[in-house]
Amino acid sequence: MAKSFAVIGDPIDHSLSPNIHSAAFRELNLDSSYIGYRIPKGELESGIEGLKKIKITGFNVTIPHKIEMMKYLDKMDESCSIIGAVNTVVNNEGVLKGYNTDMDGFLEPLKKRDIQIKGKKILLIGAGGAARAIIAGMAKEKAERVDIANRTIEKAIKLSEFATKIGLKANTKKIIETDENIENYDMIINSTSIGLKNESSPITFEKISQGTIIYDIVYAPMNTDFIKKAKDKKLEVIYGYEMLLGQAIRAFEIWHEMKAPYNAMKKALLGGF
Numbered sequence: 001m002a003k004s005f006a007v008i009g010d011p012i013d014h015s016l017s018p019n020i021h022s023a024a025f026r027e028l029n030l031d032s033s034y035i036g037y038r039i040p041k042g043e044l045e046s047g048i049e050g051l052k053k054i055k056i057t058g059f060n061v062t063i064p065h066k067i068e069m070m071k072y073l074d075k076m077d078e079s080c081s082i083i084g085a086v087n088t089v090v091n092n093e094g095v096l097k098g099y100n101t102d103m104d105g106f107l108e109p110l111k112k113r114d115i116q117i118k119g120k121k122i123l124l125i126g127a128g129g130a131a132r133a134i135i136a137g138m139a140k141e142k143a144e145r146v147d148i149a150n151r152t153i154e155k156a157i158k159l160s161e162f163a164t165k166i167g168l169k170a171n172t173k174k175i176i177e178t179d180e181n182i183e184n185y186d187m188i189i190n191s192t193s194i195g196l197k198n199e200s201s202p203i204t205f206e207k208i209s210q211g212t213i214i215y216d217i218v219y220a221p222m223n224t225d226f227i228k229k230a231k232d233k234k235l236e237v238i239y240g241y242e243m244l245l246g247q248a249i250r251a252f253e254i255w256h257e258m259k260a261p262y263n264a265m266k267k268a269l270l271g272g273f
């Protein structure tokens with residue numbers, strides 16, 4: 001039987017997910033389709049009813065519904081209950097089960113490069129929804145410790161409490177304080193939206209040590225100022241599109257119960273730039 005999928009959110013017209021998943025269907029000759037479906041804030045419940053009526057097989061959830069969607073799930077995978085947000089849903093005859101593939105999406109590019117998180121000292125900039133999935137990934141892979149830097153310090157403190165609860169040592173600082181001891185990190189991650197509108201890097205690079213890995217989760221533009229400055233310093237960089245691809249691959253595997261065609265999906269994603 002033909003399967004249908006969607007990504008729900010608002011705005012949705014710039015989402016790259018329909019392209020990525022459609023490329024996978026073509027590559028594997030699957031009788032499936034995937035569309036972007038705009039559901040404005042406040043209309044999630046009726047939007048989901050609509051998706052159930054058309055017997056959607058599964059859907060991705062993006063801004064602004066990742067947390068509110070939790071209310072409408074009948075079942076939750078551990079990935080979703082730990083992180084407290086959902087980005088992938090399976091519809092089994094009206095029973096909705098939620099997953100969060102952002103954590104695996106974050107870890108995937110590191111695994112691909114054989115980079116161990118274990119024992120690493122990490123600076124995480126940002127304390128929003130994506131940061132929470134990243135913290136869960138760091139805890140799972142046993143990072144040594146994380147410093148969380150955020151514009152709003154209260155949110156950094158809340159996230160550090162979450163980190164501690166799941167067994168990861170965490171401290172907090174303001175973004176403007178990141179220059180102190182910045183040479184001590186093995187990895188620095190930007191999980192804020194800084195860069196999306198071509199803003200300059202949230203940190204300065206003068207004192208960063210050679211060997212530090214720079215990971216941006218902003219994927220458009222591909223070369224943010226943060227990434228460019230890291231490349232100027234000849235540091236190893238991980239691009240935002242890699243995490244986006246990682247979460248899509250994991251979602252594909254949950255829905256189709258088969259290995260995702262990585263290269264076809266990557267090509268479709270990069271074609272979107």
Ligand code: ATR
Pocket residue numbers: 125126127128129130131150151152155191192193194
């Ligand atoms: P997401 O789910 O994508 O992580 P979010 O939960 O809205 O989105 O989180 C956005 C993150 O980007 C937050 O850490 C936010 O900082 P605040 O907690 O202080 O709001 C950060 N952010 C966004 N724009 C920023 C800016 N111009 N300067 C500094 N931080 C910014």
